[in-house]
Every structure is written in structure tokens, then in C-alpha cells.
Amino acid sequence: MKTMFNKPTVPPQRHPAPGVRVRLTSLCAGYPGRPVLDQLTYDVRALGSTALVGPNGSGKSTLLGVLAGVIRPTSGEVVHGGELRPAFVPQRGAVGDELPLTVRQTVEMGRWGGLGVWRRPTRRDRAAVDEALDRLGVGALAGRQLGELSGGQRQRTLIAQGLAQESDLLLLDEPTTGLDPEARDRIGSLLADLAAEGVTVVQATHDLDTARSADACLLLRDGLLAGQGRPDEVLTDAALARVWQPA
Template identity: 45%
Template sequence: MSPVVDLDRLCVRRGDVHALADVTARLRPGVVTALVGHNGAGKSTLLDVLAGVRPPTSGRVLGLRGRSVAYVPQRSAVPDDLPVTVGDVLAMGRWREVGPWRRLGAADRALVAQVADRLELAGLLRRPLSSVSGGQRQRALVGQGLVARADVLLVDEPTAGVDTGTREALLAAIADEAGRGALVVHATHEQAAVDRAGAVLALDAGRLAR
């Protein structure tokens, strides 16, 4: 099981604006943490810092050293016409282990098939990503994070704009990741997703809401 991750007086400045300001919190493995707040509250910025793609201006993140991290961005950040198949998207989750565009081993292929079955994508693996529905694209993107089998899973708005069936499938799969001991954080605006989380971290204008 991953260690706890501590956010210690974390700050991120963008010019004169504090995207995050003095955020101190503890994130626990085996728990789904819902990251909530209005647009511009700092949710995506915090996920970027945890993913290592944005350095903090000050403060520290403790507990991530040596741990693998999978980051699933918002669907809107991924072009719908990306020239890959659904199976390619899932397989990318194994790149950290096997290298980009390398042939997957038997165990990797089995893991892709397992996640595809879990998210009802097994019949779509050869389909271009651009040819499937928005909900199926979202399942594929989250599936990539699941295939990574990382110590830490970060997901930005996993259920935004999807139907009820897709929402339930994605939340159940995310909960399964926490169940195997991963530390899971997802940003959300949806009450159904908050209700399924084991912990909630609320941000307001870059600060922890009191």
C-alpha cells in the first residue's frame, strides 16, 4: 500500500494570483478523495502538482518519492480526433513499464483486457477513439489510468458530461483502485461522485475551505 501523502503549506502563484495558497492536508491510501470547489478553485492545479507537471512556488508534497503516479486529465484536454484506437489508449497505461509504443507482454495484454471488460470496452478495442461516444472515450481515458496500476491515481473530472451508466461504472472502477491500496484523488463537481468518496478536500479560491 502507498504511504500517506502530506501537503505542507503548498502554494502555487500565477503572476499575482495564488492558484493555491497555504494548502496543508493529508491524503491516505486505500481511500478515494474527492477534490471539490467551484471553477478556478485550484482543483486542477493541485492535481498538476501531485502529478509532478507543475512545481509548487513554495511548500512541499511529502510521500510521493519513489511512487508511481497515473494522471487522467479532463476529457476536454484530449482531442476527440486523436488518431489512436480505444485499445491504444488503454495500452498507453503500460508505457511507464514497457516504454512508448513497445509491444506489450502477455501480462500487460491480460491487464488491458481485464480493464476493457471492467469498463465494457472489450468490443471496441479496435475502434478509432474518434468513432466512439463521449462516454466511451471517457471510459477509455480512465481505463488508461487503471491499466497503469500506479501507486497514486489522479483523475480530473472523471464523470463530467457522461450518462448515469458510465458514471456508475467509472466511480465503481475508481473505488476498486482504492480497494487494492492505491491513493486515489479525483476532482469533481458532481454530488454523486462526492457521495461515493471516502474523504473530501474542498478548495475555495486556492485555499482549503473551512
């Protein structure tokens, strides 16, 4: 819930190698009294999509939080390339139905980080919101309350909020979970288009078909890196069996 309202701030310490959007080195992270990620080293490549795959509790959401800047590493290093800050799209269940927000107001929150407390939205801010609404096909729903939407409409609204930030790094936590096949395909096609246009897309997913359509895959188990590389190399039957077998 908190991440919906606060635009993450991750000032780059220095630029990683060309072609790398984020470099993780010996990363450890978690929560008070509960470590999650352990010695994770990985390069998130620019100009493509990366799928984070693993069972519940494997560290996918924690890793997204680290990439977004809302979870601080306990040790190790996170180095971002580029000047734009990441846009984080939480699971749709993290946003309460009771919030008295319209679709447009929800998407406008994506511009808050650059507005400051008293600044009024500029023409550019309004244009970015309009473009995001149209891109996600929710412009006609702009005046509807968030709680009135279907699951697919609601998820597209949250992605539009992230898109309105005009970031070069889009982070998504289970963006298609619980959606019907048509809604999943629509969101999948949109994310593929964004990656082709130069946005680095990183999404946590349980959907292996979605993961196999990504450019790269990170396989996690118990906060450890169990595999990395192309999906066809990482998501083998043997590797998936090892990761999902009972501890």
C-alpha cells in the same frame, strides 16, 4: 493533452507517516504570473478515495497536477509514499477527437512510461492492457477509433489508460462531468471498487453526490483550503454557501 502522453515522474523524497499516500505541507503552486494554491497543508490518506470540491478556478485541477508531478510547487513540500508513480486521467475534453488512435492504442499509452523508447511491450504489458480494457468494459471496442466513442465510452477508455499503469495513486479530473446517469454510476462503482482494493483515488468533481460518497473531502476556494475531513462534516449547506458565494 500533454498529460495523456507523458507518464508523470514524482520521485518520493521520503515516506510520509503510515497510512498517508501523499503529504502536502504549506503548498503553493500555480502558473507563470498566476499563483493558484496558497499554503495548502493536507494528508491524502491511503486505501480510500478523496474528493476535491470547489468552484471553477478554486484550484482543483492545479492540485491534481501537483499530485501528478506535472506542476511544480513554487514553495512548500509534496511527499509521496509508496514506490509507484501516480496515474493521471485528464478531462475527456482535453483529448482531441481528431487523434487517429484506437481504444487499445490509447490504453497502451498507460504502459509507455515503463517501456522506454525502443523496448517492445512484454507479456505483462499486454496483460495489463487487456485487464484494464476488460475491467472498464471497453474490450469489445478495442479496434474502434477514439473519436467514434460516446462520452461514457471515451471516459472509460481514459480511465483504463490510467488503470493500465498499475499505480497505487489514481488521479482523475472531473471523470463523470457531462455523462448520463448510467455512465456516472458505472464509473462511480468502479472507482469505489478500486479504492476497496487498495488504490488511492483522488478526483476533482462538481457532483456533490459523488463527493459525498468519498471517504474524505477537500473543499477549496480561490486556492485556499476551506474545509477538510469526512464529506458529511465538510459539505454542509453553510460551507457550500460560503464557498460558492460571489467574491
